[in-house]
Amino acid sequence: MNSLDTALTAFQQSQIRFDELLQVVRETARQGGPELIAARQRLEAEFRSGKLPPQIHAALVAELDDKTHVTHAPEDSTIKASPVPIDDATRIQAATKTGSLNKTGMDTESLLRGLQEQQAHKELSVGSTLKNRFVLQQLLGVGGMGMVFKATDLRKIEAADKDPYVALKVLNQDFQANPMALVSLQRETKRAQTLAHPNIIKVYDFDRDGGHVFMSMEYLIGHPLSHLIKEHSAGLPFKQAWPLIRAMADALHHAHKKNIVHSDFKPGNVFIDENGEVRVLDFGIACAIKQGDKDHQDATVFNARALGAFTPAYASLEQLQNSDPDPRDDIYALACVSYELLSGKHPFGRLSADKAQEVNLQAKPIPQLSRRQMKGLQKALAFQQAQRTATIDEFINALGPRSTVFYGLWGSGIVAVTLFAINIYLSMIAPPTVVEAPKVAVQIAPEQQQKINDLLELASIHADVGYLTAPTGSNALWAYREILKIDPYNQPATSGILKIADMLEQQAWEAYEKSDRSTALKKVQEGLEANPSHKGLLSLREKLRASQ
Incomplete structure (x- = not known):
């Protein structure tokens, strides 16, 4: 062989x-x-x-x-949108007769021109150019509806852009002749452009060049979540997995607020970039939730589910039955992905929801999860929509770190007992003393204290996995600063920020001793962001400047 x-x-x-x-x-x-x-x-x-x-x-x-x-970039430096195993691939069924499209609502007519079957089709390959602008550099992967290329944007080169690369998703020839599939890509572009969020990939444009229809989006360096899962066959520790789960949930929550359901959420559609930040990809069959108003008339012109496009292992029972889109479809998929991330295995052995229900499969408990967390995860994995977790917020609260209601009640009990004991001591033994009132009294409401406790635990998780000052909006420094917005005198938060500066100083000195000046300077700047008056960091900064 x-x-x-x-x-x-x-x-x-x-x-x-x-x-x-x-x-x-x-x-x-x-x-x-x-x-x-x-x-x-x-x-x-x-x-x-x-x-x-x-x-x-x-x-x-x-x-x-x-x-x-053409020589390609090193393997570990590309987006690696490689296809996942066949049973994880998005399944696309050719559309059957669905009736004529409403032409008044169809704004892709100009793109349809030139895609007649008699037009000669030229296969794309590395070196091809689209629209006299995008030069294909590397085939990144093959998906259900098309291929994804890394491409050089000549417009960016003309503008002396330091990052001239984009990713191009090119629709397969089989689907280019299908108006429904073409509308799918156009709808994907339109919806994705409305989903501006740190955890959702940026989509730029939708265009056609001769017989090729394509979508341009930001080019990312990193790896898909599916690779991370394969590398950790026993699952990730919760403290390492939770920031990823939370970021995925935030992305879907943002889409749901825009009345959009992803409908094909899976590990292959989640990307972790070189900075450790999560991006959700491919809203290719995203469906608008029916609202009955003019802003959501796209759903009456085109429903992506008519194409039968989905990934069986992560599709809800209702999606398999071609029911109307619902946010709980994404919650089922997110629960499957979260279970897989934490255990290394799909909750139902990669069986589709209908087959798993037929044999009455139940997701096995994950040892590292508490009973409360596992119960929350199992609810999100419920086959019947009515029994499933209703919202992303509910999912986060159920699976996330221990609710601070527990800690609040426990802490309140300890405080009450302590105060009671002190009162007895003062009244029976200790001589009367004059107690000076504090100079500043900050009134913290119960819900604010609960949020503070949540943020303290989140900061601890971020610090444990090394997320000190990045990624943006999901790091220890951010969490501590959020606490100080509520309680400017919170001692754990203040101490936590000082500790971050100390840790970054240590990392900076280690890089300096290895003659890695750029990393050392980066760590110094991050540390001074936490504590601008840190003497050790200021001293090292001067040393680095003097050695230039």
């Missing part, structure tokens, strides 16, 4: 990633001769037998036919 046969078998068994298979194909193409002929025959045989999806087959054949083989 040659290297391509071995790699292809390993890919089909989910032992290697798509980009690793592509690398083997490129090496085979460079060899030429009998090896190249055998490779084409093997790919054709796998395709005809149904073992190789058409999108992946087309991508691999394009690599074999590519004579240039």
Whole structure:
């Protein structure tokens, strides 16, 4: 068995990633001769037998036919949108007769022109250019409805932009001839442009070049959540997983506030960038929740579920039954992903919700979760929508760190007992004394104290996993500062900020001793953000400046 046969078998068994298979194909193409002929025959045989999806087959054949083989970026420096195992891939069914589209509501007519079946189709490959603007640099992956490329934006180069790269999602030829699928991509762009959020990928534009329809979005460096799950087969510790779960939940919560349901949430559609920040990708079959007002008329023109596009292992029972979209569809998917992140396994062995319900499967308890947390996770995994967690906020409260109501009641009891004992002591033993009133009395309402306790625990979690000053809006320094907005004299928060500065000073000195000046200076700046008067950090900053 040659290297391509071995790699292809390993890919089909989910032992290697798509980009690793592509690398083997490129090496085979460079060899030429009998090896190249055998490779084409093997790919054709796998395709005809149904073992190789058409999108992946087309991508691999394009690599074999590519004579240039442009050198790609290192494996660990790209977005790596490689396809997940076949049972995790978004399933797309060809649309059946759904009636004529309402042309008055269809604003993609100009994009449909030029996509007639008789138009010659030119396969895209590395080196191709779209709209005389986007030069394809690397195939990042293959999804249900198209391929994703890393591309150079020539407009950005003209503007001397330091980051000239974008990601292009190009619709497959099979779907370009389907107006419903074309509207799907146009709707994805339109909706994604309204979802401005730190944990949702930025989408720029939707366009056409001849027979190719594509969407441009920000290019990210990092890895998908599916890779992280594979690397931790026993699951991540809760303190490490919770910031990721919280960020995913925040992204979906923002979409739900915009009356948008993702409808295909899964590990492959979550990306962790080089700064550790989470981005939710691919609102490709996102559905507008029916509101009956003019702002949501898109749902009457196009319903993405008519395409049958979803991922069975993460789809709710109602989605499998083609019911109207509901935020609880995403909550079921989020619960599946969270369970997988914490345990390393899908809660129902990758069975779809209907099949899991047929055999009465129950998600096994995760040892590291408390009874309260596991009960909350199981409720979000309920097969029946009426029994499932209703909102993202409810999910966060159920799965998140221990509710501070518990700590508040416990703390109140201790305080009450202590005060009672002190009163007895003062009245029976101690001589009367004059107690001076505090100079500043800050009145903290119960709900504010509860929020303070929540933030203190969240800050501790962030600090444990190294999120001291980043990512934005989800780090220990941010949590402590939120506490000080409520209680400017809160001692744990003040001490926590000083401790962050001390930790960053230590990291800065370690980098300085290794002659890594850029990292040392970065740590100094982060530390001074926490404590601008920190003597150690100020001293090191002067030393770094003097050595320039």
